[in-house]
Amino acid sequence: MARSTASGTERSRTTPSATLSSTLSAEQLVSIYRLMYLSRRVDDREILLKRQQKIFFQISAAGHEALQVAAGVVLKSGYDWFFPYYRDRALCLALGVTAEELLLQAVGAAADPASGGRQMPSHWSSPKHHIVSQSSCTASQCLHAVGCAEAGRYFTKHPEAAQKHDGDYRQWKDVTFHGDEVVYMSVGEGSTSQGEFWESLNTASNEKLPVIFVVENNGYAISTPVEVNTPGGNISTLVANFPNFHFAEIDGTDPVACVKAFEEAAAWCRAGNGPAFIHGHVIRPYSHSLSDDDRLYRPESEREADALRDPLSKTQMLLLREGILDADGINRLEKEVDEEVRQAADRAVRAPLPEPTKAAILKHVYSEDYDPTSQTLASVPLRTADNQERTMADLINACLRDEMRRDPRIVIFGEDVADASREEYLKQGLVKGKGGVFKLTAGLQAEFGGERVFNSPLAEANIVGRAVGMAARGMKPVVEIQFFDYIWPAMHQLRNELPLMRWRSNGTWSSPVVVRVPIGGYLTGGSVYHSQSGESIFTHTPGVRVVFPSNALDANGLLRTAIRCDDPVLFLEHKRLYRETYGRAAYPGPDYTIPFGKAAKVREGKDITLVTYGATVPRALQAAQKAEREQGIQTEILDLRTLNPYDWEAIAESVRKTSRVMVVHEDMQSWGFGAEIAARIADELFLDLDAPVKRVASMDTFVAYQPILEDVILPQPEDIYQAIVDLRAF
Incomplete structure (x- = not known):
């Protein structure tokens, strides 16, 4: 030797x-x-x-x-x-x-x-x-x-992170550890x-x-x-x-x-x-x-x-x-x-065989211990003397900070998420610190240390795969994929491992990881590899919750629910919305939560139902305002906020009222998320419709670099406005 x-x-x-x-x-x-x-x-x-x-x-x-x-x-x-x-x-x-x-x-x-x-x-x-x-x-x-x-x-x-915590409605199991254990x-x-x-x-x-x-x-x-x-x-x-x-x-x-x-x-x-x-x-x-x-x-x-x-x-x-x-x-x-x-x-x-019933088969797809769709999770923003309106980026950062203070099991890692991997530079005041390419994790390492906020290698499967093992062991990883466009190396983990851990083990293992991902275009020069959408691919994966907020307050409340959730969550954050004026809000306090599967009614209307989410929400709002101003058409806008689960009851109630519906999203039209909504409306609400279900979405291609091409490829307010007018005239 x-x-x-x-x-x-x-x-x-x-x-x-x-x-x-x-x-x-x-x-x-x-x-x-x-x-x-x-x-x-x-x-x-x-x-x-x-x-x-x-x-x-x-x-x-x-x-x-x-x-x-x-x-x-x-x-x-x-x-x-x-x-x-x-x-x-x-x-x-x-x-x-x-x-x-x-x-x-x-x-x-x-x-x-x-x-x-x-x-x-x-x-x-x-x-x-x-x-x-x-x-x-x-x-x-x-x-x-x-x-x-x-x-x-x-x-x-x-x-202290391994002990049961009784200060919140979400309890976790005690974790045993020995100090010299080996992993085979x-x-x-x-x-x-x-x-x-x-x-x-x-x-x-x-x-x-x-x-x-x-x-x-x-x-x-x-x-x-x-x-x-x-x-x-x-x-x-x-x-x-x-x-x-x-x-x-x-x-x-x-x-x-x-x-x-x-x-x-x-x-x-x-x-x-x-x-x-x-x-x-x-x-x-x-x-x-x-x-x-x-x-x-x-x-x-x-x-x-x-x-x-x-x-x-x-x-x-x-x-x-x-x-x-x-x-x-x-x-x-x-x-x-x-x-x-x-x-x-x-x-x-x-030995008896498994019960071949739908209820038995679906058991353990999601957690039975904690229901993130429960209306009891809904809370109101905390009113404080600080009424300063903050951006989506600010309130995501605030939520991460709050939750890390509450739950010592949480670690945050990904590419460039730390303030500085060479921590001595921070301690000596030599650098200010980065905290992500969009600065959403800025200051977290400085407060919680490099053991809880750290950079990963430039390898997306490494990020998600390690998080799976951490969560199975009892931790609560909140990880970041730097751009949705680069999520694909982690697809094995995101499709075959993370969402399946609970179901495939018949409920004996779970892996409740939160994967935060900046997504989408409208960036003026974002081009092919910084503008992709593709949320429907993940909504097609049983076992993972998919969240897609459109404003600061929703991002804060939904992220908190995601972190406290006992299921894996893909948390999609639209890059264009991070610092837009639209959707700013005051800090709602450290316990503000929003249930999954509950749409927000952005605008009341009696003529048309418009179902949307993400960056097309403010664009749909612009189009609806113009349609009422110029054509007298009253469009009701539903922001889904979460895509798996999505709020079918809210959609059905609105469609029964308006008898006309359109689905708007940024992703490509063919095989996009709107296709499922449109198909279900046609299947279950056909007799309530006075017109075909309309879809407005991107062209079936990737986003180009030149802005005049990007504007044509992605759905714009004018495209949505024209669809509203055409649908009302049918």
Whole structure:
């Protein structure tokens, strides 16, 4: 073993031969073999059930058992935290998950503790054992593990943030923390090609986080061999220069070598030295899954070579060679396990299936503990001697400040959100501080410190993925994507992870993150990559609330509700409205809230209903005023304020009154949010209409740089005015 004191990095490579470790007793070695054999037999039973069409999918851990069991016996179930991948069956068994629980998952039974039949088998989850719900997405859990480790460190330094708070209607659970906990994260070697894998190494290295990264290298990513996936064919050589890491490249079929590697890695992490990286060379004796046939791309000679390295056979020989068990003892152990698995499978296939009702299916899409749509949340602005009208930017900043004072779990991070990453510059008065490109987080780091307000790397998936792990661990991240136009690298996290955590785990995990995003055009030169809208893409994602205020007071009240909400919230802030004269308001106090799903009636009218939100609200108001002044048309304007949920009752009530309706939004017309509103009106309110539903929106293109082009592409007050006149004349 060699240690590089300059980089703070430790490297080791174990020999391939198994030798007894002084830390492993005979009983421990027998237990390790039993867990390995149990994992393999559960795999085999699932394969049998799949062929009998009693389950619907199967993917195995065969060949990976020694590496995984070693992790499970060294690390501490219910103490450390685990973000495994789909082959980590043996790890879960070693942590205390039972064979029956795994088989209930394969059946998709109601009693499946991982997801209640909502996810495929081998998608592990157990709050009791600190196994955080896993998706099918490869490597996306890497960033969750990093965020979880950050949260554990934060609670250790700020124990007051981990205690139940009774000063508000929103209570949170007590959080346990230990100070030396380790976070385990594993991927297959193929997943190391994903960007989120590298982003997680970057942050773990920079922050010296206690994460053990485990790469289980069986030589293939489905049918793609390692030399095609990884430059040079060895991931260890590619990551070797990350500082602060302990590195180990080992024979992952040797249980003694694996235990030693995890003992060293855990000790390195618990001592606060930084993260660890274990690269285990394992085998894959079965195909990728039962949907795959590896005989189509692997010759028999290669399969035979793998069989000679089977970890079960190697561990059997170790037990025999060291006189720990004889052949009869091994046979007795295996027969006991065979019967245990058979009985577990029999119980699992007889277990009741989930309830196929709409109410049961929709349960846990959103939180049942806190309803942000409740009218009881509505409050009135606090009247103070300070009646100065403030901009949307001012009142968003004020809300963030208020909520950070109220809730010590809140951290704010993103690109450029800090006043200054080099905090000594602030303390010495050398710089004023930035606080975001739009200055919405200005002064927050100065008040709350760099542990609560900090800059992220320039990587949007890193921002959201870390927040997912923090929130699952009990924190309340309020993160910022600098421009909506650059939200797309985080789409994996925003679509497949953040909004699904509660539903896919059947309510046992949640991730209530607030993602603030400046959005929209009307900037005079914002061009293609600083003017995008696209809110309908996110309203099409169950599990996330989507908020889009049009004025300062609404932004303040809705952001406060979003932060106190127990669901993920995408909070869209229109850049053009940040400092406009329209919509300014006095500071409403530290507890002003607005319920989600409650539209605001901006203007009364009897002739036409105009439904809108965001930057088209003031433009619609201009158009409506002109239409009444010049044509005598009275237009009622509804500002939706939140898009998921949206206020259908307010829309229906207004349409029944006016019998004419138009939907106006900044995003492109085709497949935009207005299409859903228009379709529902036509479906449910057809008999109340005296004219077709009208839509006014952007052209089906991106926004151009030249202002004369931008003016044509985006809906202008004159476009809305003409639509009002045409609709009334129908």
